[in-house]
Amino acid sequence: MAGVSVATASKALNERGSMMPQTRERVQAAARALNFRPNAMARALVSQRSFTLGLLTNDTYGRFTLPVAAGLSEAMVDRGVSVFLCAIEDDPERARVNLDAMQEKCVDGLVLAGKRVDRALPLDLSGLSLPVVHVYSARPPGGIGFEPDDEAGAALAVAHLAGLGRRRIAHVTGPVGFAAVPMREAGWRRALAEAGLSPFGEPLSGEWSEDFGFRAAGLLFGPETGPERPDAVFCGNDQIARGLMDALALMGVGVPDDVAVVGFDNWEIFAQATRPALTSVDMALKEVGRQAGLTILDMIDGKRVEPGTRRLPCRLVVRRSCGGAGG
Amino acid sequence: MAGVSVATASKALNERGSMMPQTRERVQAAARALNFRPNAMARALVSQRSFTLGLLTNDTYGRFTLPVAAGLSEAMVDRGVSVFLCAIEDDPERARVNLDAMQEKCVDGLVLAGKRVDRALPLDLSGLSLPVVHVYSARPPGGIGFEPDDEAGAALAVAHLAGLGRRRIAHVTGPVGFAAVPMREAGWRRALAEAGLSPFGEPLSGEWSEDFGFRAAGLLFGPETGPERPDAVFCGNDQIARGLMDALALMGVGVPDDVAVVGFDNWEIFAQATRPALTSVDMALKEVGRQAGLTILDMIDGKRVEPGTRRLPCRLVVRRSCGGAGG
Structure with missing residues (x-):
């Protein structure tokens, strides 16, 4: 339709090779008129790249994986890379079936996303030659x-509380394991030290649950508590904070x-939804997912990537519960 | 390695054609020894199927999409089909980019998953020849x-309350839009009628939020309420129920x-996490996702599928808040 050879048409559509701008434009106009789509599978066979990634996750609630997946997908879609989602829960057999499927689909790399930083997904990665x-x-060891x-x-959270004049900052958190x-x-202790404050007692450690937060409020503010009470509580997660605040409301x-x-x-x-709305540390997991995606693209391109763990910055989202916001 | 032709090896591995069982077994043993994997991309080119689906969703929280995706993936992985996840939020431009990517990846079909049953995703599906x-x-119109x-x-929920002897069953729900x-x-009214009960007033309609549930408790149980109070409240979602229960606790x-x-x-x-734990209607979205996946596979196989909406059953999960469970 454009009156050129297949080779010229290919170069024009892939923005490669040298040719008259008019020729390139004529081919591209013909492609548009014909609603031509490059066949990704044929291209994949030739290039030995599928322009796909596998995202394997055992995070059923999606609390952590959804923002990671959103950041990953956003970074990928503009680069023509699509992401397979494999929900493996904590089941090694399902993990294996999904890993096999990803290898059969010839993904260019794998992103393994979990729900706690100190547990590996139940996957046997030995003998796998893909970037991960x-x-x-x-x-x-040696992984990225x-x-x-x-x-x-x-x-960040504790420094903010100290900056607002709070002096007796307690810590209620999850299981020590x-x-x-x-x-x-460690962040609580460091920020207290930097503000010249002492820890308000030892951290209260329990479940990552509203129920534990509810009970912790009784330990810190109940009738059997001494005269010394905290003027701030830094909670290890939002569920603990929620339970604590519900109990405080009932205690007046x-x-x-x-x-x-x-x-x-x-x-x-x-x-x-807390009353008042809760100031909280945001782990910026969307950016974590984006950075992971950009790095795996580098690995796929054969660039050298240093092994080790990248720790990306969190940010504090200030709402009314810390007394520092106008709203 | 098995001493057979390529054609025979292919038939043996794909369980097609007739041959001596020993020959088939010899080829399969050689394939195992060589750790042979069929190249999914080459197979896709030949079969004109990619054994992939696209899942496009605008449900950022994943409240609805995650169980749908889990059910879909579970049904697909055993059939060798993998699922691309495309998070499009409510952005038509991002929707278009992702739809283009799915077409370029030659997916066999698309599952479009939203966060409310009365809104379409911001996608232009005209001219699309894929099963959806x-x-x-x-x-x-005409869609599935x-x-x-x-x-x-x-x-189901209201009949359960009536069966427990509750007689004045109010309804607090989301925005009428x-x-x-x-x-x-309608389900509330029908179950009441079937139990010979009258609705306790008109439904209270507000936001799908804890805050609205909290305020609704004041309307139903506050000091300005008349002597007639509900002995049960059926809430339109769990967040409303949570806010309502928190307010009831504060009111004693x-x-x-x-x-x-x-x-x-x-x-x-x-x-x-509610105190006590909340009885709630489960929409069985994992099964919804599974059924949607099996249906799209039928469509891909060229089977005739009736247009229209399939409404799948919910189930009631009984916890302590309705007074009917032992726990």
């Missing part, structure tokens, strides 16, 4: 991982006037 | 849709002794 990045999950900088995020717990505790303790509360996760469905 | 199914979103049977689900609202209201109204509460969605992160 690990997101919000444990990486093997992406996670939020929990310690710095916690320090989770790596996130000592990291967030005012937030933020009597006590400021800050959570961790910025899970908006919780953080915006 | 619509899940938890509006379908065009899958959604939960909201009316029957609501009736959502199709789910009149459907759930006991759940379930003074009033039974039932939600809708069975969003476990809410339903298990």
Whole structure:
């Protein structure tokens, strides 16, 4: 239709080779008129690239994986790369079936996304020759991982409370077996030290649940508590903060006037529903997913990528519960 | 390695053609020894099928899409079909880019999954020759849709309350502009009529939020309420139920002794965290996703599929808030 050879048409459509601009434009106009689509499968066979990635996740709720997937997809779609979603839950057999499927589909790389930074997905990666990045999950030695900088995020929250004049800042957090717990505790201690404050007692450690937060409020503010009470509580996640605030409301303790509360996760469905709305640390997981995607593209392109874990910055989302926002 | 022709090897591996069982077994053993994997892209070129589906969703939280995707993937992986995830939010431009990507990847079909049954995704499907199914979103005339049977689900909840002896069953629900609202209201009315009960007033309609549930409690149980109070509240979603129950706790109204509460969605992160845990209608979205996947496979296989919307059954998950469970 454009009166050129197949080779010339290919060069024109792929923006390669040298030719008269008019020729290139004529081919591209013909392609548009014919509604021509390059056959991705044929191109994949020739280039030995499928322009696909596999995202394997055991995070059933999608609390962590959804923003990671959103950031990953956003970075990929503009580069012509599409992402397969494989929900493997915690089932090694389903993990294996999905891993086989991804190899059969000739994905160019794999993103493994978990729900805690200290656990690997139940996958046997031995003998796998694909580029792999690990997101919000444990990486093997020499592997490449992406996670939020929990310690710095916690320090951000506690420094904000100290900056608002709070002096007795308690910490209520999850089970000590989770790596996130000592990291967030370290951030609490560091920010307190930098503000010249002492920790308000030892951290209260329990479940990552509203129920534990509810009970922790009784320990900190109940009738058997001594005269010394916290004027701020930094919570290890938003669910703990939610339960704590519900209990404080029932006890008649005012937030933020009597006590400021800050959570961790910025899970908006919780953080915006507390009364008042909850200040919380956002792990910026969408950006974590985007960075993981850009890195795996580099690996696919054969660029050298340093092994190790990248810890990306969190940000503090200020709402009314800390007493620092106007709203 | 097996001492047979390429054609025989292909037939042996694809379980086609007639040959001695020993020959087939010899080829398969050689394939295992060589760790042979069929090249999915080459097979796709030959068969004109890519064994891939595109899942396009505008449900950012993943509240609805995650269980749909889990059911879809589970049904697909055993059939060698993998699913591309495309998060388009509500952005028509991003929707177009993702739709183009899915066409370029030669997907065999598209599943469009939304976050409300009465809104279509922001996609121009004209000129598209692929099989498409619509899940938890509006379908065009002649299209094929899958959604939960909201009316029957609501009736299930209200019949359960009536069966427990509740007689004054109120309904607190979302904005009237959502199709789910009149459907759930119709189920409430039908179950009441079948139990010989009258509606307790008109439904209270507001936002799908905890905040609205919190305020609705004041309207139903506050100091300015008349002597007649509900002994049960059927809520249009779990967030409304959560806000209502939090307000009841502050007002000293006991759940379930003074009033039974039932939600809708069975969003476990809410339903298990209320005090007491919330009885709720589960829309069985994983099964919705599975059925949608099996249907699109039929369409890809050229089977005739009736147009129209399939409404699949909900189930009631009984917890302590309705007073009917032992736990």
